[in-house]
Amino acid sequence: MPIVNQLIKIPTQEGINIHNITPQIQDCIASTSIQNGQALIFSRHTTTALAINENEERLLEDIKVFLRKLAPESDRYLHNDLHLRVVPEDEPMNAHSHLMAMMLSTSEVIPIVDGKLALGTWQSVLFFELDGPRQRTVFVQISGE
Template sequence: MIIPSFLERLQIETGGSFHCHAITADLQALVERSDVGQGLLVAVGQHTTTALVLNENEELLLRDIEAFFLGLAPPERSWLHNDLHLRQGIPPDEPRNAHAHLIAMMLGNQLSLPVVDGRLGIGRWQSVLLVELDGPRQREVLLQLIDTGGPSPPTGSDSSRRS
């Protein structure tokens, strides 16, 4: 039995050294283009200084999140990873970004999201956010959509809650 799946690479130009980018619409667009009714969408960030999270995309909350994590791992702290003279084989433009790696480890870098009736199975206030921790940069998220079977809803149907 062959299980249909779809692979896509989402390219994102990030802004700021710590910034949350809403990518929910990009993920939902993949589901719609693929005509998957029931399935699973796996998203994996391709960088060690980004994270993928599911949370509310509200500006003041995002500022609180930034303050919280930068308080846990302050960029100005003396991190061993930032002592470039101690490391070997690094490029001349190597950033001092230990804090970004540490925050990424706390947040995580992949999400598995159900697809239900042709829609991402997320709550009303939930958004998929790519968290840039060492930008601005060009970033990539690998998306794998697996069709687990079941019909897609009719075009124009509103059988599930929209995010």
């Protein structure tokens, strides 16, 4: 069974932003000969996440509001005591971003049928930036026949 590994690069903006990466994943699949199998999508950062949901503008705004309520940036977090640990000079106070990421997922596995992701009508693969701006990467592993 062939296995193909690829990276998707995502430049992100400040704060919480949500990117529909379904087209990029489909491009990864199209670049292989695999017609049936699965795609593993993995977020390679501790302040980013993945989810499958509807890519609708107002819903995406609702999700951002919901995440900010779960882990408000203004709350007090021990991780933000940067003076008590060794960190790079540009280390942000981002405990809230780590906590938001824990409420989502770091990976998704999606079936591939006839060379396409077997997503439902309104489903998209969404990449969540929770601590931007950054240059991010998503690992895609495609396997099958």
